[in-house]
Amino acid sequence: MTQNEGEAGQAKQIRNFILSEPEIRVIELNPATDDFFLLASDGLYDRFSSKECCKVITQKLRKMDIMEQCVQNVAQEVVTMAKSKRMMTDNITLILVALNRGVEAKSKDKEKN
Numbered sequence: 001m002t003q004n005e006g007e008a009g010q011a012k013q014i015r016n017f018i019l020s021e022p023e024i025r026v027i028e029l030n031p032a033t034d035d036f037f038l039l040a041s042d043g044l045y046d047r048f049s050s051k052e053c054c055k056v057i058t059q060k061l062r063k064m065d066i067m068e069q070c071v072q073n074v075a076q077e078v079v080t081m082a083k084s085k086r087m088m089t090d091n092i093t094l095i096l097v098a099l100n101r102g103v104e105a106k107s108k109d110k111e112k113n
Helices: 003-015 050-062 071-085 108-112
Strands: 036-040 094-098
Touching: 036 050, 050 071, 071 094
Parallel strands: none
Antiparallel strands: 036 094
């Protein structure tokens, strides 16, 4: 076997693992209830579920004053969390987009309900 034949075989094996069809969902956003949206690669979802990601992001944003909320910092923190807790070496890509005016801190009355 020559070098080129070996490289061609490796390229064919790699293609078997790459999915060329993305998962696409169309969701109507509600300005009254939706604070952000998250686009992420499977590297993030290998570690966290969608629900876990939203919970962590919401908690981190609520710790910040509304006018101080920085989705870039929160996104970086989530990536760092995923890197430290994952077992795979898949890359993690995350885009976090804030909607409206930010995530308000929960009041004690709302937390009880």
